[in-house]
Structure formats: C-alpha cells, structure tokens
Amino acid sequence: MPELADRPPSAAGRRGPKIVGFLCDWAVASQGLVRDDGTMRDLPNVTLIKIPCSGFTRPAWLEFALRNGADGVFVCGCPLGDCFNRYGNNLIGDRVEQLRRRLERQKVNPERIGALFYGKHAGAAFVDAVRAFSDRVAGMPGPAFPPRKPAPAAAGPASAAPRTGPAAQDGQAGAPAGREGT
Amino acid sequence: MYKRLLAGLLAATLRVDTLVARVYPDDFNPLYYTGGLANLFLTVLVLSGIFLFLYYTPSFDQAYTSVQFLTLDVPYGQIIRGIHRYSADGFMIVVLLHLFRNWFTERFRFSRDEPWISGMMLLTLTGFIGVTGYMLVWDQRSEALVAMTANAAAQVPLVGGWLRHALFGGTGLTDLLLPRLLFLHIGPAVGLYVFLWWHYTRIRHPKVWPPAVWTLFALGFVVLLTGLIPVTSQAPAVVSQRPQTLAIDWLFLTPYWAMRFLPPLVLIALAVVLIGYGLYIPYQLPETRSELGLKDSGVAQVIDANCTGCELCYYDCPYNAIVMVPSPNPGVTKAAQARKLRAVILESRCVECGICVGACPFEALELPRLLQKDIHEKVLSACQS
Numbered sequence: 336m337p338e339l340a341d342r343p344p345s346a347a348g349r350r351g352p353k354i355v356g357f358l359c360d361w362a363v364a365s366q367g368l369v370r371d372d373g374t375m376r377d378l379p380n381v382t383l384i385k386i387p388c389s390g391f392t393r394p395a396w397l398e399f400a401l402r403n404g405a406d407g408v409f410v411c412g413c414p415l416g417d418c419f420n421r422y423g424n425n426l427i428g429d430r431v432e433q434l435r436r437r438l439e440r441q442k443v444n445p446e447r448i449g450a451l452f453y454g455k456h457a458g459a460a461f462v463d464a465v466r467a468f469s470d471r472v473a474g475m476p477g478p479a480f481p482p483r484k485p486a487p488a489a490a491g492p493a494s495a496a497p498r499t500g501p502a503a504q505d506g507q508a509g510a511p512a513g514r515e516g517t
Numbered sequence: 518m519y520k521r522l523l524a525g526l527l528a529a530t531l532r533v534d535t536l537v538a539r540v541y542p543d544d545f546n547p548l549y550y551t552g553g554l555a556n557l558f559l560t561v562l563v564l565s566g567i568f569l570f571l572y573y574t575p576s577f578d579q580a581y582t583s584v585q586f587l588t589l590d591v592p593y594g595q596i597i598r599g600i601h602r603y604s605a606d607g608f609m610i611v612v613l614l615h616l617f618r619n620w621f622t623e624r625f626r627f628s629r630d631e632p633w634i635s636g637m638m639l640l641t642l643t644g645f646i647g648v649t650g651y652m653l654v655w656d657q658r659s660e661a662l663v664a665m666t667a668n669a670a671a672q673v674p675l676v677g678g679w680l681r682h683a684l685f686g687g688t689g690l691t692d693l694l695l696p697r698l699l700f701l702h703i704g705p706a707v708g709l710y711v712f713l714w715w716h717y718t719r720i721r722h723p724k725v726w727p728p729a730v731w732t733l734f735a736l737g738f739v740v741l742l743t744g745l746i747p748v749t750s751q752a753p754a755v756v757s758q759r760p761q762t763l764a765i766d767w768l769f770l771t772p773y774w775a776m777r778f779l780p781p782l783v784l785i786a787l788a789v790v791l792i793g794y795g796l797y798i799p800y801q802l803p804e805t806r807s808e809l810g811l812k813d814s815g816v817a818q819v820i821d822a823n824c825t826g827c828e829l830c831y832y833d834c835p836y837n838a839i840v841m842v843p844s845p846n847p848g849v850t851k852a853a854q855a856r857k858l859r860a861v862i863l864e865s866r867c868v869e870c871g872i873c874v875g876a877c878p879f880e881a882l883e884l885p886r887l888l889q890k891d892i893h894e895k896v897l898s899a900c901q902s
Contacts, residue, residue, distance in 0.1 A: 355899045360811050373899065382899035384892065387814055387884070391834070391871030395878070396892055404900040410773050416549040417534065419624070420870040421835035422722065427875060452543070 337501050351380040352406035352472040359389040359412045361419035363453045363461040377462050378469055387414070390423025393432040397448055401438075407472035409449030409463065417454065423475065424452055425501075429435035519801065526621040550727040551615035555760070557732055559607035559709065561739070565601040566706070573653065575695035580655035581753040588750070599743030605647055607739060609768040612643060620798065627868040628719070628836065628893055630799035635715040637795040642705045642712065647769035649702040655695065660754035661763050665773055669781030691755060719866055721837050806869070815885035816867040817874065819860050822849035823881035826858035830873035838866035839873060852879055 356375075358365060368375055370496040375381045386392060389412025397408045410431060412424030430451050435445035449468050494515065537546050547554070572591060574583040587594040616636065619625065625633040648666070663685065670681040684701070686693030717723045726732065751764065765774045772784055779787075806813040817838075825848065831839045843883045844859040860873075860881070872881045874889075883889060 353900055355896055370860075372902070373895075374902070382902065384895045384899065385812065386871065387812065387887070388870040388872055390875045393877075393883075393889070393892075394875075394877050395897065396889070399893060400896045403897055405896070414534065414538065415543040415578070416546055417543075417622075419622070420868065420872060421720070423835070423870060423872050423875075424870060426833055429631075430875065454526055456531055456533065457535070498678060 344436045351378075351469055352475075353404060354378075354381040354407040354409070354465075354469055354472060355400040355405045356381055356383045356408070357386050357389065357392045357410045358383045359410075359419075359423070360385055360387050362368065362389065362411050362413045362455065363458050364455050368458055377466065378465060380415070381465055381469060386420070388420045388423040389427045390418070390420065392427055392430075397431070397434055400440065401443065401447060404478070406475070406479060407447045407449065407468060409451055409468055411451040411453060411467070414452050415452050428452075442481060443479055447472055447475065447479050522745050523621065523623065527623065530621040532616060535702070541637070543731060545728050547727070547731055548614070549616060549658060550731060551611045551618055553612040553724045553727040554731065554735060555608055555615055556713075556725045556882050557727060557735055558604045560612060561604045561736070562601060562608060563706070565597050565604065566703070568597050569601055569808065570703070573699070575653075575699045577655070577690070577692070577695065577756070580653065580695050583752065584654050584750055588748070595747055596740070597749065599746075599748045600739055602748045603739045603742045606766070606768050607735065609643060609647065612640060616640060623802075626802070626804075626865050629868070631719055632716050633799045634796055635712045637792060639709060639712045640795070641792055642709055644769060646702060646705050646709070647766075647886075649698050649705075651766065651769065652698050653695070654750050655754050656751040657754055657760040658751050658764055659760075661760045662773060663690070663698075664759065665781070666778060667873055668787060669776070672780075673785060674884040694865075719836050719838075721832070721835050812887060814869050814871065814887040816864045816869060817862050817871065817882055817884055819862060820881045820883060821859065823853055823879050824848055824856065824859045825853045825879050825881070826860070827879070828855035828858065828860075829876045829878070831861055833876040834873050835870070836866050836868060838863045838868075847902075848881075850879070853881075 362378065368377075369383055370376055370379075373382045373384065375383060389410050392410050397410070400408045410427050412427055413419060415424055415428065418424040430447055431450040435448050438448065439445045451461065451464050451468070453464065534546065534548060537548055541547070543549075569587065572583055572587040572594070574580060584598075588598055589595070595628075619633070619636075648662065652662050652666075667681050667685050669891075670684055671677045673680055681688065684697075685691070686697045717725075727735070754760070763770075763772070763773060767774075772788070775784055826841065826844055828841055831841050839860050839862055841858040842861050844856050847854045848856055848859070862873075869884060871884050871887070874884060876882075880889060
C-alpha cells in the first residue's frame with residue numbers, strides 16, 4: 336500500500352477515524368454508552384459532546400471540528416417530529432444539509448457530516464448508526480480539508496469565505512493553522 | 518414513586534412511537550400531530566355546527582322536531598349531523614391523546630406550564646360543550662341529562678341553587694332552558710378559541726394542521742362512520758314522565774354513568790380534584806436542570822455588539838422567547854452597523870435549549886454557561902485525544 340504513506344495519519348489511524356458527535360440531552364440516553372472522557376464505550380474513536388438540544392449546534396462548529404483534525408462530525412437529535420424543543424432537530428437537519436452543500440463546494444466530502452435522529456431508549460440503534468457512519472468515514476481518503484499550505488488549495492476556502500458570513504469566519508479564525516497534521 | 522411511574526410511561530410512549538414509526542415515516546406519525554388533529558376536528562365541528570345552528574329551534578315544542586326535520590328532510594342533514602357528532606368524539610379522543618402524550622413525554626417542564634394550563638381549561642370546556650350538545654337534541658337522553666345535572670348542581674353546598682339557576686334558568690323546566698343551553702353550547706365553543714390563543718402564545722409555528730394524508734383520513738373516517746352508523750335521536754322527551762334509561766357516549770357522558778354508583782356530590786368533588794390536579798401537574802416536578810442530571814446552561818443572552826437584527830433567532834425560537842425591538846444604536850461589528858432591529862430575550866419564556874444559538878450566524882447569542890468557547894475547547898480536546 337504505497338499510497339497510504341502519502342495520507343496524513345488522521346484518516347488511517349490505528350483506532351479508526353476521529354469522529355466528533357454532538358448529542359442532544361433529550362435524545363439517546365448516554366448512560367452506559369459513554370466513558371468519562373466523552374468517548375463512546377464501543378467506539379473509542381468517537382467523542383460525544385453533550386448539548387441541550389440538537390438545534391443548539393452551530394454549523395460552524397461542525398466545520399471547526401473538521402478543520403481541526405476530525406475526520407467526521409455528526410449531530411444526534413430526537414426522532415424528527417418529536418423534538419423535546421419542538422423543532423430543534425428539524426432545524427439542525429436543514430442546517431446540516433446546507434453545511435454539506437457549502438463544504439462540498441470546498442471539495443469536502445459531504446458524507447463526513449451526519450445528522451442522526453434517535454430517541455431516548457434507542458441506544459443500540461444509535462451505536463449501530465454511529466458505527467456505520469464511522470466505517471463510511473474510514474473509507475474516505477485524507478483529512479477532511481485539503482492542507483492549507485499549498486497556494487492553489489488555499490484559494491478554495493478563501494473564495495468561499497464571504498458566503499459563510501463574517502462571524503462564521505471569526506469562528507474559524509486561529510483554528511486551522513498548525514493543527515492540520517495531527 | 519411518581520417519577521418512576523413517569524419514566525415508565527415515557528418509555529412506553531417512546532416504544533409506541535417506534536412501533537408506529539415502522540408503519541409511517543417520522544413526518545407522518547399521527548401521534549406527533551394530535552394537536553393538529555384536534556384543531557382539524559374543531560374546525561369541522563364549527564363548520565358543521567353553523568349548519569346545524571341554522572335549523573335548530575330552541576324551544577320545548579320545536580327543538581326535537583327541528584332536529585328531526587334537519588336529519589330526515591334537509592339534504593345532507595343526516596350526514597352533517599353525523600359529522601358533528603363523530604367529530605366531537607374524534608376531538609375528545611385526540612385531545613386526550615394530546616394530553617397524555619405531552620404529560621408522559623414531560624412537555625410541561627420549564628416555561629411550558631402555560632400551554633399545559635390553558636390545555637386543561639380547553640379540556641374542561643370541551644367536556645362541558647359535549648354534554649350541553651347532547652342536551653340540545655331534547656330527546657329522552659337530553660331530559661335525563663338535564664335532570665341529573667340540575668340535581669347534582671343543586672347539591673353543591675352554598676352555591677348549589679345559584680349554580681342550578683345559572684345553568685338552567687331556574688328550578689324545573691323553564692322556557693329559558695333550551696335557549697340557555699344553546700348559548701352554553703356555543704358560547705364556550707367560542708371560549709375554546711380564546712384559550713387556544715393562550716395555548717399558542719408561547720409557541721412559534723404551532724403544528725395547527727396534520728399532514729394532508731391525515732386530514733383526508735380523519736375526515737374520511739368520520740364520513741364513513743356517519744354512513745355506517747347514522748346518528749339518530751331517541752324518543753322525544755316527555756316532561757311528565759322521567760326517562761328510565763340513558764344511552765351513554767363514553768367519551769362525554771361517563772360521569773352520568775358513574776352517577777349510578779356514586780352520589781353526585783362525590784362526582785363533583787372528584788371532577789374538581791382531577792382538574793385541580795391537572796393544573797398542578799407542571800408544578801409537581803419543579804426540578805432544575807441539575808436535578809435532572811442536565812447541564813444548567815443558563816438563559817440565552819444576546820451579545821448586543823454582534824446582533825445584526827436579522828431575525829433568524831426570532832423565527833427559530835420554538836417558544837416565542839425572542840422579540841425584535843427597534844435598535845437605538847448600531848452594533849459594533851461590521852455586519853451589525855446597519856441594523857434597524859435587535860433581538861431581546863424574554864427570559865421567563867426561555868427554556869435554555871440554545872436553538873437561537875444555532876440559528877445565529879453572527880455569534881450574537883450565547884448560553885452563559887455553555888459558550889461557543891467551551892464548545893470549541895471540547896471539540897479541540899476531542900480531536901487531539
């Protein structure tokens with residue numbers, strides 16, 4: 336496998352791809368699923384961050400995670416139509432779709448961003464879905480974002496920047512540099 | 518005890534959801550639309566009720582014959598009357614489903630007590646409207662209902678006589694009875710819309726209508742029932758003789774059936790206790806987030822410098838907790854320079870869900886104890902581990 340050497344280590348790490356998940360407090364119950372450090376018991380490469388509602392997630396945070404070494408990010412909310420906060424999961428579903436389209440224009444595989452919807456007692460199905468997501472991401476080459484150092488690659492995100500708005504740009508400021516290689 | 522029971526009921530409710538989800542996609546799960554279905558039935562009830570009202574004569578000698586004329590001689594009268602009757606039953610069923618679903622899934626928590634309390638009042642009014650509707654037909658059942666209700670009302674201590682007078686216009690059967698009952702049927706139905714307004718004030722984009730499939734199914738089912746089991750009146754009321762039997766509609770007339778076994782005063786006390794308990798449900802579990810094992814993130818705060826007045830948070834807040842007000846000064850960031858409006862949080866309505874944070878692309882909203890900075894730190898530590 337000669338081409339493996341060219342790949343940055345993040346995607347081809349021994350424990351699988353690095354995945355960050357945002358988990359709604361009211362969706363899948365995290366007791367028994369998560370270790371103390373936030374990684375999932377069955378999938379140590381997946382770290383879950385608890386949030387008050389899936390709609391709380393800013394799409395910019397998903398992009399932030401991808402730019403900082405995560406190979407995949409997902410948001411998990413309650414089943415569509417049954418959000419504890421009425422529309423949070425529908426909203427994040429739409430926002431994830433928009434983010435996927437936006438990042439696809441920046442040559443990021445949109446499959447790296449996921450939206451899952453599982454209820455409080457659907458822990459097993461949730462783990463299966465995350466495993467499937469992780470496996471899918473594991474099959475993708477390279478880091479989520481092309482390295483910034485070469486000049487032609489840097490033009491991509493810069494030209495798309497006005498679309499994300501000034502604030503979203505602020506959110507990524509200082510983030511990408513230096514950490515691409517981890 | 519109650520907490521464990523509620524947890525079990527929540528688990529059961531979610532299990533039912535997953536079962537239904539095997540048949541219907543999430544967006545069409547009828548259990549997610551009990552409120553919208555109730556509104557659908559209410560609309561049908563109002564429209565068919567207007568039709569019935571045009572033919573109804575509220576007097577002792579003509580009430581029964583006018584209903585018979587409507588049923589037998591007016592084109593489609595039988596169908597409209599059946600639709601009115603069966604929609605009322607459907608209304609009661611979906612309202613009860615709505616009640617139990619929102620109870621078991623704990624949708625009364627935090628600042629959602631007002632929809633709950635207005636909902637209890639809607640339920641009480643619904644029961645009352647249903648009973649007065651059965652009285653208007655003025656067949657034997659109506660007469661029995663009036664007699665039993667008057668008897669029960671008169672037994673209430675202190676206000677009994679007044680209550681009976683208020684409901685039926687005096688002792689015995691007075692000429693006022695049917696006009697008063699007609700008002701007591703239609704007036705509270707208007708009151709339903711007042712309470713519905715209260716029910717909706719704290720809800721952004723309420724699901725007031727089910728998906729078209731369910732609209733058609735509910736209407737079709739009602740019309741089908743109308744054809745299969747036509748609604749008929751019983752024998753006309755004869756004032757001189759008390760009716761001996763009572764045909765029960767279990768959704769509305771269960772208390773009258775219970776009068777066989779319990780004295781009316783006990784039933785009235787039971788009703789008061791039930792309604793009182795219903796109003797108390799949101800305050801029975803005054804748990805804070807930390808007691809629930811959740812992070813207490815604090816009420817959302819607007820960062821004035823960044824707010825551009827774009828209204829995205831205002832549209833997305835599910836509880837109408839954000840209002841846009843004229844901005845006295847421009848913001849600090851470039852995007853906020855030209856703003857005309859700025860967002861203001863109504864803290865009493867905020868449930869700390871953070872949906873506004875996700876809605877804001879200008880970083881003008883934060884949960885005080887779960888800042889974007891904290892999320893960034895968590896993401897970074899997750900990526901580095």
